[in-house]
Structure formats: C-alpha cells, structure tokens
Amino acid sequence: xxxxxxxxxxxxxxxxxxxxxxxxxxxxxxxxxxxxxxxxxxxxxxxxxxxxxxxxxxxxxxxxxxxxxxxxxxxxxxxxxxxxxxxxxxxxxxxxxxxxxxxxxxxxxxxxxxxxxxxxxxxxxxxxxxxxxxxxxxxxxxxxxxxxxxxxxxxxxxxxxxxxxxxxxxxxxxxxxxxxxxxxxxxxxxxxxxxxxxxxxxxxxxxxxxxxxxxxxxxxxxxxxxxxxxxxxxxxxxxxxxxxxxxxxxxxxxxxxxxxxxxxxxxxxxxxxxxxxxxxxxxxxxxxxxxxxxxxxxxxxxxxxxxxxxxxxxxxxxxxxx
Amino acid sequence: xxxxxxxxxxxxxxxxxxxxxxxxxxxxxxxxxxxxxxxxxxxxxxxxxxxxxxxxxxxxxxxxxxxxxxxxxxxxxxxxxxxxxxxxxxxxxxxxxxxxxxxxxxxxxxxxxxxxxxxxxxxxxxxxxxxxxxxxxxxxxxxxxxxxxxxxxxxxxxxxxxxxxxxxxxxxxxxxxxxxxxxxxxxxxxxxxxxxxxxxxxxxxxxxxxxxxxxxxxxxxxxxxxxxxxxxxxxxxxxxxxxxxxxxxxxxxxxxxxxxxxxxxxxxxxxxxxxxxxxxxxxxxxxxxxxxxxxxxxxxxxxxxxxxxxxxxxxxxxxxxxxxxxxxxxxxxxxxxxxxxxxxxxxxxxxxxxxxxxxxxxxxxxxxxxxxxxxxxxxxxxxxxxxxxxxxxxxxxxxxxxxxxxxxxxxxxxxxxxxxxxxxxxxxxxxxxxxxxxxxxxxxxxxxxxxxxxxxxxxxxxxxxxxxxxxxxxxxxxxxxxxxxxxxxxxxxxxxxxxxxxxxxxxxxxxxxxx
Numbered sequence: 049x050x051x052x053x054x055x056x057x058x059x060x061x062x063x064x065x066x067x068x069x070x071x072x073x074x075x076x077x078x079x080x081x082x083x084x085x086x087x088x089x090x091x092x093x094x095x096x097x098x099x100x101x102x103x104x105x106x107x108x109x110x111x112x113x114x115x116x117x118x119x120x121x122x123x124x125x126x127x128x129x130x131x132x133x134x135x136x137x138x139x140x141x142x143x144x145x146x147x148x149x150x151x152x153x154x155x156x157x158x159x160x161x162x163x164x165x166x167x168x169x170x171x172x173x174x175x176x177x178x179x180x181x182x183x184x185x186x187x188x189x190x191x192x193x194x195x196x197x198x199x200x201x202x203x204x205x206x207x208x209x210x211x212x213x214x215x216x217x218x219x220x221x222x223x224x225x226x227x228x229x230x231x232x233x234x235x236x237x238x239x240x241x242x243x244x245x246x247x248x249x250x251x252x253x254x255x256x257x258x259x260x261x262x263x264x265x266x267x268x269x270x271x272x273x274x275x276x277x278x279x280x281x282x283x284x285x286x287x288x289x290x291x292x293x294x295x296x297x298x299x300x301x302x303x304x305x306x307x308x309x310x311x312x313x314x315x316x317x318x319x320x321x322x323x324x325x326x327x328x329x330x331x332x333x334x335x336x337x338x339x340x341x342x343x344x345x346x347x348x349x350x351x352x353x354x355x356x357x358x359x360x361x362x363x364x365x366x367x368x369x370x
Numbered sequence: 371x372x373x374x375x376x377x378x379x380x381x382x383x384x385x386x387x388x389x390x391x392x393x394x395x396x397x398x399x400x401x402x403x404x405x406x407x408x409x410x411x412x413x414x415x416x417x418x419x420x421x422x423x424x425x426x427x428x429x430x431x432x433x434x435x436x437x438x439x440x441x442x443x444x445x446x447x448x449x450x451x452x453x454x455x456x457x458x459x460x461x462x463x464x465x466x467x468x469x470x471x472x473x474x475x476x477x478x479x480x481x482x483x484x485x486x487x488x489x490x491x492x493x494x495x496x497x498x499x500x501x502x503x504x505x506x507x508x509x510x511x512x513x514x515x516x517x518x519x520x521x522x523x524x525x526x527x528x529x530x531x532x533x534x535x536x537x538x539x540x541x542x543x544x545x546x547x548x549x550x551x552x553x554x555x556x557x558x559x560x561x562x563x564x565x566x567x568x569x570x571x572x573x574x575x576x577x578x579x580x581x582x583x584x585x586x587x588x589x590x591x592x593x594x595x596x597x598x599x600x601x602x603x604x605x606x607x608x609x610x611x612x613x614x615x616x617x618x619x620x621x622x623x624x625x626x627x628x629x630x631x632x633x634x635x636x637x638x639x640x641x642x643x644x645x646x647x648x649x650x651x652x653x654x655x656x657x658x659x660x661x662x663x664x665x666x667x668x669x670x671x672x673x674x675x676x677x678x679x680x681x682x683x684x685x686x687x688x689x690x691x692x693x694x695x696x697x698x699x700x701x702x703x704x705x706x707x708x709x710x711x712x713x714x715x716x717x718x719x720x721x722x723x724x725x726x727x728x729x730x731x732x733x734x735x736x737x738x739x740x741x742x743x744x745x746x747x748x749x750x751x752x753x754x755x756x757x758x759x760x761x762x763x764x765x766x767x768x769x770x771x772x773x774x775x776x777x778x779x780x781x782x783x784x785x786x787x788x789x790x791x792x793x794x795x796x797x798x799x800x801x802x803x804x805x806x807x808x809x810x811x812x813x814x815x816x817x818x819x820x821x822x823x824x825x826x827x828x829x830x831x832x833x834x835x836x837x838x839x840x841x842x843x844x845x846x847x848x849x850x851x852x853x854x855x856x857x858x859x860x861x862x863x864x865x866x867x868x869x870x871x872x873x874x875x876x877x878x879x880x881x882x883x884x885x
Contacts, residue, residue, distance in 0.1 A: 082712070083431035084719020092723055096438065110431060111793055113587045114569065121583070147574060150581075198841055204574030226840050227571045229833065232709040232718070239706065240525035242841065251722065255707050255729020331725050 071104040078134040080119025082112045090296045091135040093328045094165050097319035115205035116140040124153040128301040130308035137296045142354030143210045146362035160304040161347035162312045166334040167293035170211045172265040174245040183266040183285025194221035200234040200243040203227045207294045212247040213365040250333035268292045275333040381745030384738045408746050411448035412753045415455020422469040424787045426456035442724035443739045447746040457696045461498045469600035473826045474692040477660040481684030488680050492624035492766045499758045501686045502693035505642040506751030509697035521705040529837035530848050534858035536831035539658045541865045542665040554820045561824025584796040597804020598818040604777045605809040637667050637687035645691025649698035656695030660688035
C-alpha cells in the first residue's frame with residue numbers, strides 16, 4: 049500500500065513538474081500541406097524562433113491530403129497535451145466545412161486556438177496582354193466578355209479557387225474555371241497566355257509581376273504591399289468587398305490546458321516581434337498581425353467569421369467535395 | 371561563347387569557394403564548404419534513393435531544416451545533390467531487387483533486374499552509373515548554353531499539346547510489352563482506371579473512393595510500384611525455390627567491358643537527348659523520357675526479342691534519359707521560376723525559405739546562385755560516379771546474402787519507406803494489397819510495367835484532356851488545329867502502326883506457312 053502511495057505521489061509530482069515546465073520534450077507541429085508550400089514556409093520561419101523561446105525543438109511534420117483536412121483531422125484527434133499542434137489556414141479552418149460535408153472536425157469547436165501567424169495577401173493577376181490594366185476596366189471586361197475568359201486555379205478547395213469564387217460571386221461574371229494540379233502549373237499557363245487570369249497568394253507572384261510576364265490588377269488588402277508598392281488595392285480600384293488574405297494560424301487540439309495555450313501563444317507573440325522573423329515574412333509578402341490580432345481570442349473570432357463568410361460563397365459556386 | 375565561359379567560371383568559382391569555418395580545437399580554417407555540401411547531398415541522396423519508397427521528395431522534405439544554417443547557394447547545391455543522387459540510388463534498387471523507387475525507374479526494372487538475375491548486376495549498375503554521368507555532363511552544358519531560350523518550350527506546351535504528348539506516351543507503353551499486345555493494352559487500361567481514383571480536380575467530387583478518406587487523394591505511385599513490383603516479386607521468389615537462387619549464385623564481372631560499352635554508347639547518347647528535351651516540359655514531362663528511350667532502343671535493335679531478357683541497351687538508354695531529364699527539369703525552375711514537378715516545387719519552397727523567391731530574375735539578380743548550381747550539377751555527377759562505382763561491388767555482394775534474410779529486410783525497408791512519406795498506416799496496408807494483386811498478375815502472364823505507365827500517364831492525360839476541352843469550349847479540333855499538338859498525334863499514330871507492323875507481318879508469315 050505504502051509503495052503504491054509513493055508511486056502515486058511520485059507520478060503526481062512528475063505530472064505537476066511537467067505541467068509547470070511545458071514543454072519538456074520536442075513539440076510536433078502538423079503542417080497539412082507538402083513541404084515547400086506557402087503555409088509550410090511560414091510554419092518553418094515562425095517555429096524556428098518559437099523553438100528558442102520554448103526551449104524545445106518544434107518539429108514540422110507534413111501530412112498532406114484532401115486540401116489539408118487529412119492532416120488537421122489527425123492533429124485534432126491527438127492528445128491535447130501540447131505536444132501535437134498544427135498550422136491551419138484559410139482553407140482548413142474557413143472553407144473546409146463548405147467543401148467537405150463529411151468533415152470530421154468543426155473549425156470553431158474542435159480546437160484550442162493559439163494565434164494567427166501570418167497572412168499572405170491575394171492578388172488578381174492576368175496574362176500580360178490582357179485588354180484591361182486597372183481593376184475597374186478588369187471588372188467591366190469580366191462582366192461583358194466573361195464567357196470568353198478562362199480563370200486558372202489550383203483545384204477545388206485551394207486558396208486560388210476559393211478566393212476567385214468570391215470574385216465571381218461579387219462580380220456575378222460568368223468566366224470559365226480551369227483547374228490545375230497546384231499553383232505552379234497554373235502560373236505556367238498564365239505566363240504562357242493559355243489562360244486569362246487568376247487569383248493567388250502574393251508570394252508566388254512577385255517575381256513574375258516584376259519581370260512583366262504577368263500583370264497585377266489589384267491586391268485584396270486594405271493597404272498596398274511594400275513588396276509591390278505600385279499595385280493598387282481593391283479598395284482604391286472600386287471593389288472594396290474583395291478583401292481577402294490567405295491566413296495561417298496555429299491551433300492545438302480541443303481541451304489543451306490554458307497554461308500550454310499561454311506558453312505557445314507567448315512564444316508565437318515573441319516570434320512575430322523578432323526582427324529577423326519579420327524580415328523573412330515580409331520578404332514573402334506576408335502580413336504580420338498586430339498584438340490584438342494574434343491572441344487566441346482573436347483567432348477564435350476569425351475562424352467563426354471565416355466559416356460564415358465562405359460557406360454561402362462556395363455553396364453558390366457549386367464546389368462541394370464529398 | 372565567351373559569355374558562356376564567363377558564366378561557367380563564375381559558377382565553378384562559387385562551387386570551389388573556400389569559406390572560413392570555425393572548427394572547435396583547430397581554429398578558423400578555410401574549407402570548400404559548397405563542395406562538401408554537394409558531396410553530402412549526393413551521398414545522402416544515393417543512400418536514400420536506395421531505400422525503396424523514400425523518393426527525393428520525402429528525403430528533401432526531411433533534410434530541408436538542416437539547410438537553414440547554410441547560405442542559400444550551399445543549401446540549394448546540397449538539396450539538388452540529394453535530388454539527382456536519389457535518381458542514381460533509385461536505379462540500384464530497381465536493378466537489384468526489382469523495385470522502382472520512382473516512375474522514372476520503372477523501365478530500369480525491365481532489363482536491369484533481368485541482367486542481375488543472369489549474374490550481370492555489376493555490369494547493369496556500372497552502365498547505369500556511366501550513362502548517368504555522361505547524361506549529367508551533357509545536360510549541364512546544355513542548361514548553361516541553351517537553358518534560357520529553351521524555356522520557351524515550356525510555355526508552348528499548353529493542355530492540348532500535353533494531352534497529345536501523353537497519347538504518344540501510351541503508344542510507348544504498347545511497345546514496352548514483352549508478350550501479348552492485347553494483355554499490355556488491358557494492363558494500360560487498368561492503370562488508367564486506377565489513376566482516376568480520388569478527388570476530381572475540376573469538380574471536387576470523389577471518384578471510386580468508397581467514402582474512405584485515405585483514398586481521397588488517389589493511389590500513391592510509390593505504393594502501387596512497391597506493391598506490384600517489390601512485394602509481388604518477393605512472393606513469386608518465395609514460391610519458386612529455383613529462381614531465387616539464380617541471383618546469388620552467379621555474380622560475374624563487376625564492371626562493363628569494352629563490348630558492353632560499345633553496345634551502350636549510342637543508346638546513352640540517344641537517351642540523353644530524349645530525356646533532356648522531355649525534362650524541360652512542364653507537368654512532369656521527364657517521366658516519359660526513360661519510356662521513350664526504351665521504346666526507341668527496342669525499335670532500333672537488330673534483335674528486339676532480347677529486350678526484357680537483360681539487354682544492356684535497355685538499361686543504358688533509359689538510365690541516361692532519366693538523369694538528363696532530372697537535370698533539365700531545373701530549367702523551368704531556374705529561368706522561369708515555375709516548378710515543373712513536385713520535387714522542383716519543393717526546391718521553390720527551399721529557395722523561399724532562404725529568402726530567394728524564384729522567378730525570371732534569379733539568373734541576373736542571383737547570378738552566383740544560378741551558375742553555382744549549374745556548375746555544382748557537373749561536380750555532383752562526378753561525385754556520384756566516384757561514390758557509386760566502388761559501391762557496385764558492395765551492392766553486388768549484397769545479393770549473396772541468403773534470400774531468407776534478404777526478403778524480410780526488403781519488406782521492412784519498403785514499409786518504413788512508404789510510411790515515411792505520408793505517415794499513413796493505410797499506405798503500408800496498400801503495398802501488401804498491391805503485392806498480392808501483382809503476384810496474381812505475374813502468375814497470369816500480365817506485365818506490371820504497362821500498368822504503371824498507364825497509371826502515371828492516365829492522370830496527366832485526363833486532366834489535360836479536360837483542361838484543353840474546357841479552354842476550347844468543347845471543340846475537339848483543338849488537338850489537331852494547334853500545330854504542335856497535331857504533330858505529336860501524328861507521330862503517335864505512326865509509332866503505333868510501326869509497333870503493330872511486326873505482328874501483322876508475323877500473321878502474314880503464318881498465313882504463308884499454312885499455304
């Protein structure tokens with residue numbers, strides 16, 4: 049009896065100690081996309097600094113598939129001890145409920161949000177000899193000649209597809225949508241002029257726009273991006289409702305203890321204040337949330353509003369995956 | 371010409387650059403860091419490539435974090451080394467244990483493994499290394515000299531052209547077949563059918579997934595290849611005690627002799643050319659290279675019946691094509707900033723992590739990186755030859771290991787390899803499933819190679835067909851009206867006729883005999 053008691057006390061003490069000094073071993077962050085994509089790059093930049101604050105390595109595990117929902121499903125079912133966390137994004141925690149009726153998680157309920165890491169603004173781009181050069185002319189051309197135009201996207205559920213669904217719903221234009229396997233091939237055909245326009249994250253596009261191989265029409269953020277100061281915003285161009293950024297945020301599974309959430313949120317906050325991290329995210333054209341915008345509470349609100357925003361748009365676009 | 375030499379000089383000076391490095395206990399010593407990274411990349415790539423299932427994508431992804439500490443040029447030189455190192459290593463597994471690690475190594479299993487069974491494993495490995503080295507050297511000069519203008523080729527290829535190219539590719543598959551053409555066509559169709567499993571790209575609807583999440587992204591190539599080739603081969607060997615000893619009894623010469631070299635010289639040159647051109651194409655055109663090379667060698671051979679029974683040309687040509695394509699697939703990435711396949715997409719990620727966003731300006735803005743990488747490719751190929759030729763003896767000795775010890779090890783590596791890609795237990799179950807299917811296919815005299823080609827091409831073909839028709843608003847004429855697409859289709863028809871001719875002639879002969 050005494051021995052059992054002792055063991056229990058020891059176990060309790062060990063547990064208490066581990067709770068106090070989280071983390072005591074490496075933390076796995078599941079990135080639900082292949083290595084090398086925008087979300088993966090952001091995750092790697094941010095976790096490199098977070099590892100230093102936490103005193104434990106944050107290891108990235110790429111679990112791709114089904115628009116990121118495979119990885120997020122798995123991470124949501126992990127033990128909520130803070131040793132498995134994930135990088136979710138606009139698709140997995142905003143568009144997914146509309147796209148995947150059999151989704152095994154609820155973006156707003158199955159997670160303990162940690163905080164927003166970075167957003168990458170969305171641009172409307174066209175092939176270089178597109179007849180219109182400003183947003184007004186573009187929208188007009190889209191409305192009158194929509195039936196002739198082809199839009200390139202990276203497949204149902206991708207950021208480029210989701211955001212262009214918003215453009216379609218705002219302009220009510222009837223352009224034809226052409227799906228590619230990834231943004232690379234889509235960009236290839238846009239540069240080659242096989243398709244007419246598309247919406248995509250700024251990181252992929254800056255060098256092409258600077259080289260003049262494609263034309264930037266507008267950027268869907270409230271302010272111009274320092275990476276492309278000449279590209280007007282959608283607000284300036286007369287389509288202020290087209291505001292969209294592909295956000296990436298860290299989540300833990302539901303029921304993760306408040307201490308762990310605090311430790312992770314603190315580490316994220318510190319990482320986003322670091323000059324080197326800032327510089328690298330800015331190089332990607334990424335936007336860094338302000339102090340208010342990167343709290344767990346702000347992320348919870350963002351997820352709820354994003355799900356509410358995308359569901360009707362995507363349902364209207366008829367894009368439903370099983 | 372002078373400009374080219376200047377660029378190459380810049381490249382080589384970048385590669386041979388001495389960087390002062392703090393070594394504890396020894397103080398600061400200048401060491402050729404980039405050369406070392408290139409060597410490490412090639413070595414790791416070779417080792418990883420040898421492990422079945424762990425392809426370059428998985429290994430580059432795993433090793434990406436290590437490169438954070440280096441400057442971008444060194445990091446990319448190392449990652450590129452892993453990539454073409456893995457191509458080398460992949461053919462080793464294909465030859466020794468009949469497991470193609472990648473789509474491009476499928477062809478190598480056809481004659482490479484047959485050579486190994488005849489005790490010529492060393493020769494097969496040797497000629498693969500030599501052919502790859504030659505291809506690598508030519509491709510390096512090719513990229514340096516005409517890479518930039520050739521970029522246009524990637525842009526001419528739209529969905530319609532790509533579809534026609536794939537049709538041509540399927541004709542290759544018919545020619546690949548060893549036995550009955552009817553059975554080969556059946557296998558191709560099964561392969562195409564299997565490639566349609568998964569979420570549809572255009573509509574997002576799931577097809578033939580039975581509501582299972584693990585099927586929603588379709589069947590993975592490596593699972594299919596490892597099951598149909600690797601596991602099935604093990605099953606077959608286990609029920610046939612005679613054949614399984616053949617491999618370990620006779621070892622034979624370790625390196626190719628003059629006769630082998632003479633037979634391989636022209637196939638290597640042709641393979642390099644074909645692979646190099648196809649490698650530039652977007653959307654993984656490089657997979658067609660080895661298939662095309664094999665087809666051409668078989669057609670040109672005086673005695674095509676040797677193919678599939680250990681013809682050295684069937685290893686030399688495709689292996690050269692494979693390596694040339696691996697290298698020229700860097701062209702769209704370096705000159706356009708657009709990745710043509712999954713590995714290159716990963717390289718884009720690696721570059722962005724290091725603060726270099728690839729685009730048309732990399733060539734001028736980061737000239738030392740651009741030319742340094744090109745120069746490192748040549749250095750890397752030389753290293754691979756140095757690493758691989760001595761290893762040939764080691765690999766061949768591995769075949770002496772009794773099969774009862776070998777096969778559990780192969781199985782274990784297959785399982786670990788496949789699990790490491792997506793960390794999905796279902797993938798491991800899948801190789802067992804495909805292994806059983808592959809076993810019955812062999813027993814019934816069906817070839818798995820056409821199935822795999824159909825699988826690889828089927829998806830590309832379907833997607834590009836639909837894309838082309840969407841863009842042309844349903845007009846089929848687009849495939850003929852677009853000049854390049856029309857030419858490719860015409861070539862496909864001619865190829866098919868040529869392929870069927872011998873069988874027509876044969877039946878004519880038979881008619882003659884009956885007379």
